[in-house]
Amino acid sequence: MHDVNFHHQHELDQYGFLGCCKDCRRSLEIIKPHIMAFAERIKQYDDEALRAMSPDDLYRLFLLLDDLAHMDAGEHLAALILDEPDIRGVLPVIRDYYNTFFSIHEVHLAERLFAPGNPWETFKSFPLYPRYEALMKNQMEANGIKAGTRMAFIGCGPVPSSLIILNHLAGIRSVGLDISENAVDLSQRVIRCFGLEDQIEIVQGDETLLANLDWDVVLVAAMADPKARIFQNLRRILQEKGRRDSLVVFRTYTGMRAILHVPVSPAETEGFRIVNTFLPMGRVNNTIVVAKLDD
Structure with missing residues (x-):
């Protein structure tokens, strides 16, 4: 899954996406397929499937979404992207996954902290x-x-x-x-x-x-x-x-x-x-x- 994440980021980079640029519509066209693809991918995982994943695989899947969230887009471009009708339609799916990820991630973290050893070293x-x-x-x-x-x-x-x-x-x-x-x-x-x-x-x-x-x-x-x-x-x-x-x-x-x-x-x-x-x-x-x- 690491290779998928690298490829995902590379595709954005190859377009020369630089954040809030002069051609916001073009930027939307570049970014939209990546958001829609993530939404389609995450639909394959119900709550049970996500909880069955290893912590490392769960985190790598999260990074695909994280890259999208941390693109250097200005407020205008971000609003344009998130208000696009198709993207707006899949936001509930994406946001539900984000909430589920953190609920599972924190349980994994708690279980690791309960194991013998220094909790601060484990935490960090x-x-x-x-x-x-x-x-x-x-x-x-x-x-x-x-x-x-x-x-x-x-x-x-x-x-x-x-x-x-x-x-x-x-x-x-x-x-x-x-x-x-x-x-x-x-x-x-x-x-x-x-x-x-x-x-x-x-x-x-x-x-x-x-x-x-x-x-x-x-x-x-x-x-x-x-x-x-x-x-x-x-x-x-x-x-x-x-x-x-x-x-x-x-x-x-x-x-x-x-x-x-x-x-x-x-x-x-x-x-x-x-x-x-x-x-x-x-x-x-x-x-x-x-x-x-x-x-």
């Missing part, structure tokens, strides 16, 4: 670790979080990578929330592997639990849904607690990276105002947005 050996670390460094820059801050993370998943790395980089204490009982069980075991039980708490439930938890800053995972309900509840909790200046940080997808997941819309964050936006660099997927309650 995973191909996506550099992205996690870069994302959290961006996160720290985005809202200036420092030691002593307690972060609440909505949608922490089976491996709360963000919370583990934040604690490693800056001693940030945190509480992770997830509605999945299985994800919470795995996440709690992962925390014990790292010996961070006194630094990171994992609880089962949705964002409404924040009304009774201790936290300073809220982080909303890119895949935590439904966003409209989450932000509605956050708005209510912040108002009831009289915490109008508390930061709510959320992750979204912009440019070509929006091929991976539906971006957070202004309608979903109604009642909040955007304080700052940090665009991703390199192979990081998420744009980081800092918000506060609207005045």
Whole structure:
């Protein structure tokens, strides 16, 4: 499958695709077949087939999509591509695969961390670790979080990578929330592997639990849904607690990276105002947005 990925990238390169160029229509014609081909390919794999793949094969398949998401296309060209009728029609298939990949990938990672050995060495050996670390460094820059801050993370998943790395980089204490009982069980075991039980708490439930938890800053995972309900509840909790200046940080997808997941819309964050936006660099997927309650 590695050869397929190389060939895929080589085909894009041979056209001299340079991102947002003067002939956006021509660029769309070059890129569209690759997106449609990936959509057709991924339709061959149902959830069971994806879970049966080895971690290496699963990751190589992911890289085919990752190359498309990280093309150097400007905002105009990216919007043109993702709004093309045929491409728009296959986006749900592609985005569903992206969500499934990460749910499987995190379970694989958790299982590796449970094995004997140094969990940090295992964690850092995973191909996506550099992205996690870069994302959290961006996160720290985005809202200036420092030691002593307690972060609440909505949608922490089976491996709360963000919370583990934040604690490693800056001693940030945190509480992770997830509605999945299985994800919470795995996440709690992962925390014990790292010996961070006194630094990171994992609880089962949705964002409404924040009304009774201790936290300073809220982080909303890119895949935590439904966003409209989450932000509605956050708005209510912040108002009831009289915490109008508390930061709510959320992750979204912009440019070509929006091929991976539906971006957070202004309608979903109604009642909040955007304080700052940090665009991703390199192979990081998420744009980081800092918000506060609207005045």
